Amino acid sequence: MKLLLGLITGIVFGFLLQKARVLRYDKQIGALRLKDMTIVKFMLSHIMVAMVGIYLLQGFGMVNLSPKATVLGANILGGLIFGLGWGLVGYCPGTAAGALGEGRIDAIFAMLGMLVGASLFAHTYPWLKATVYTWGAFGKITLPPLLGINQWLIIAVLLVVYAMFLRFLERKQL
């Protein structure tokens, strides 16, 4: 049942990514070159809706949060490494799969590289675990408890900030 749900969720997600045209190399690199912010519009719209929905349902005790651990060393170094590769390949792991679906052959080579990258990581992890993963490890923390501010106040502020940023992008016609 879980597998079927995963498949259905993926099909709908892939459909929406393709409809918004965010799977394309040109859109991803366009965002990184600050020329076309379509993917940022998609991501922020997703986040604005999901943030409100997930925190509402969590308030009713219907869902649990599952934040990833904050480890400054790994989040920052790994994040920068991801970015450097992303700027070259022009697809992220999810969009490479979708790009393949809409016929982009280069996405196959991207995904083969991604598999090799995963293997390289798995085999260097023991060394990283003893070093980088101990730098700034704070566990699974989220913004509200860290700031000691009510979550809905933070969500309201973020909604305004995100909306203003999107309005700025529209004004600049990005």
Add this chain to the structure above:
Amino acid sequence: MNSNGKSWSPYVAGALSGLLSIASVLVAGKYLGASTTFARVMGMIERSISTTLVDTPYYLKYTLAVDWQFMFVFGIVLGAFLSSRLDGSFRVQLVPDMWERNFGSGGIFRVVVAFVGGMIAVYGARFAGGCPSGHGLSGLTQLSISGFIAAACFFAGGMISANILYGRRR
């Protein structure tokens, strides 16, 4: 807003995908993410070569089998195929348009950079603990500190390498 009349506004599609992620967490208890699948698939491949290859702490963290996220990533391929076939935007293409305008239509260079870039990207994604889906979408949705940090670094790193690659080109 878009040159292609058959495409949807990224605001509409993005908001709908937000509803989808709420439904996924509610029904399956699963937050969207993609990059773990590459580690899982590679673990399965390495295990089929030799079981000693996967006897390493990272692969031991995971059940090396087809799971929810594997099916999710596979579904993305199908969903994108379906959508692009239905509206006629499906196009078999090796060299992306922007790439071709700047580096020509030669496929080898693109293939090599796509492979190397993919390799670096997923190394970094696994290192950081997630990709733009897991850290970006799901992390920011949950107001996770790791999500804000990783997402900022994703874009910072990407701006550096994309701008080095393209310089002042079109």
